[in-house]
Amino acid sequence: MLREHTIEFRVRYSETDAMGFLYHGNYAPFFEMGRTELFRAQGGNYREMEERGYFFVVAKLTTQFHAPAKYDDLLQLNTRVTRLSPAKLEHEYKLYRDGTLIASASSVLGCLDRAGNIQRISEVLGPAWEEFSS
């Protein structure tokens, strides 16, 4: 199974702040886009997972901001699965602008059902998990 994926997108005006830079709180949605597209590239579909009643929730997110980005900058985000256990899914992120590292981050996700009960990711992902964790 594919373990990493890179997407490219531009900084929107709405994502900047009065300092003239990409606001630090607006990186989290990028990391989520990275996960969405990595999962799609793996043949999965996060929206369908939710329709089936499984929700991946962020339990921890750590971000280091190395350099500012500006409106209209074209950024490249590399998203990588670093660990998959029955209960946790861990990712690492590297955000670049033309080879310059802008930010690096890591996240830990858990999986819940509609009622908020913790799900075993190994069971939710099924065969994909087998393949992945092997």
Next chain:
Amino acid sequence: MLREHTIEFRVRYSETDAMGFLYHGNYAPFFEMGRTELFRAQGGNYREMEERGYFFVVAKLTTQFHAPAKYDDLLQLNTRVTRLSPAKLEHEYKLYRDGTLIASASSVLGCLDRAGNIQRISEVLGPAWEEFSS
């Protein structure tokens, strides 16, 4: 029934943009806060409405931006119900900073149930509607 209400809040750093001003796209959440608090001041509770299965959706929003606002500005928002028909709920908004009009807006809301079917606001609001529309 109370037809208008004023709230006060500060512009957050996250709401500014690279021009150094409150981003124009961040006014819509303020108007929604105005509706939430007007409804609370009327004795209603929008969250409970949703829990009962009724959703007020914005069908139209018009905003005029008269003057910029900046980070940490203390703003006053006046929200007023201007029209209540069985199918539509209309509001007007005036956003001030110390008496200076920053923005004015108007919205039209409809009411849907969980399945997306249009609801008669007169029935959803019940006695409150009677009182209000009289």
Next chain:
Amino acid sequence: MLREHTIEFRVRYSETDAMGFLYHGNYAPFFEMGRTELFRAQGGNYREMEERGYFFVVAKLTTQFHAPAKYDDLLQLNTRVTRLSPAKLEHEYKLYRDGTLIASASSVLGCLDRAGNIQRISEVLGPAWEEFSS
């Protein structure tokens, strides 16, 4: 000069709300993306305009919401210049999902310098304006 342009993008999870839909306040950034990309397709660059000291500010925005959109929906936004006068720049927007009209909007922009003084758009755009308005 090119008068209209279409872009395509996906609804992000961060743009949804508790109703399960694309939040109505998150359409304004899309319209701005439409203007940015229309201007780029015309050979302009809004970021460079700002670096030269000219800021296009939204004076009025009207949006009609026709149908909801959901997380991961692939949307098409058509942006069109409808009027260009020395003082105002007007656009219209049509947002679609696979041919279904989700929202339509119109905006009026003015141009300011760093000090907040109104600029004549005809002079800011120069030859492009001549061509455009003819």
Next chain:
Amino acid sequence: MLREHTIEFRVRYSETDAMGFLYHGNYAPFFEMGRTELFRAQGGNYREMEERGYFFVVAKLTTQFHAPAKYDDLLQLNTRVTRLSPAKLEHEYKLYRDGTLIASASSVLGCLDRAGNIQRISEVLGPAWEEFSS
């Protein structure tokens, strides 16, 4: 000097996501509000700092999400300065709903001038720093 401060605010509809909860990416603005208000309670004013040409930038942010929050929840955020060195300012955050810990976080800030040069926080804050670090 005051080392901690608590603010209270409601979750806005615009801050929720399709899961029905406060979106995890919308906590960062809360922590910034906490810093702004702690600094104000200390007699400082972050906006004036920026007007004088000093910008506090987030170098690292770590957030742990313990329990979900919903629209209209009334939350209490405790912000505490944990470390102040000449080059770094560190905070910890505890976000509660009626005594239940919703999230905990920590951040590291640096200080830059308009040109992006790193500033010594001890010099920027002046006497306040002396008092604080003693």
